[in-house]
Amino acid sequence: DQQVKQNSPSLSVQEGRISILNCDYTNSMFDYFLWYKKYPAEGPTFLISISSIKDKNEDGRFTVFLNKSAKHLSLHIVPSQPGDSAVYFCAASRRTSGSRLTFGEGTQLTVNP
Amino acid sequence: DTGVSQDPRHKITKRGQNVTFRCDPISEHNRLYWYRQTLGQGPEFLTYFQNEAQLEKSRLLSDRFSAERPKGSFSTLEIQRTEQGDSAMYLCASSLEGLGNTEAFFGQGTRLTVV
Numbered sequence: 001d002q003q004v005k006q007n008s009p010s011l012s013v014q015e016g017r018i019s020i021l022n023c024d025y026t027n028s029m030f031d032y033f034l035w036y037k038k039y040p041a042e043g044p045t046f047l048i049s050i051s052s053i054k055d056k057n058e059d060g061r062f063t064v065f066l067n068k069s070a071k072h073l074s075l076h077i078v079p080s081q082p083g084d085s086a087v088y089f090c091a092a093s094r095r096t097s098g099s100r101l102t103f104g105e106g107t108q109l110t111v112n113p
Numbered sequence: 114d115t116g117v118s119q120d121p122r123h124k125i126t127k128r129g130q131n132v133t134f135r136c137d138p139i140s141e142h143n144r145l146y147w148y149r150q151t152l153g154q155g156p157e158f159l160t161y162f163q164n165e166a167q168l169e170k171s172r173l174l175s176d177r178f179s180a181e182r183p184k185g186s187f188s189t190l191e192i193q194r195t196e197q198g199d200s201a202m203y204l205c206a207s208s209l210e211g212l213g214n215t216e217a218f219f220g221q222g223t224r225l226t227v228v
Binding site: 006044 | 117119144146148153154155156157158161169204206208210216217218219220221222
């Protein structure tokens with residue numbers, strides 16, 4: 001039962017262009033969504049989050065969009081930089097359940113110079 | 114405080130042996146989580162503590178797995194009678210309840226290989 005899905009295992013973009021990573025979820029009880037970035041041999045690093053009461057949250061080059069009716073969120077990175085190359089995980093939680101996170105499978109982003 | 118610390122970083126063990134991992138969370142964080150990650154997958158929740166109380170365990174956590182968090186500080190995860198299917202990255206994370214945001218901060222993980 002994969003409640004959070006990232007359907008694109010990989011994405012390749014040119015430096016300076018926009019990267020768009022997508023995530024779908026099935027559990028309508030999720031009310032908090034997060035994106036993590038992971039480099040090889042390191043643990044996931046928190047990137048940005050959004051509450052279900054919002055539809056957009058922006059932090060520098062990173063913007064997360066939430067479409068509750070479609071149960072879909074996306075992460076936009078603009079402009080993309082080579083240092084952004086990493087695996088990106090989408091995660092969701094229910095604040096009433098101790099904030100345990102349910103992760104997607106991840107998307108490998110490669111930003112080419 | 115430099116973040117969540119896990120020890121060891123790597124562990125190779127023979128099938129049937131017991132292993133124990135340690136996690137030191139960010140000092141002021143009251144919640145501590147254990148996750149497991151296998152190749153090509155996202156982290157999967159195993160269990161979590163609020164202070165010293167273990168509040169939830171995933172069905173993934175078989176009876177060979179036990180976790181403790183004495184005194185609400187560091188935590189240990191023990192796997193008894195290891196099996197090859199236990200080979201994975203074991204991640205620890207911590208968070209602070211009540212800030213309004215609930216992002217968890219992860220350690221670098223312990224990679225377990227069962228041979």
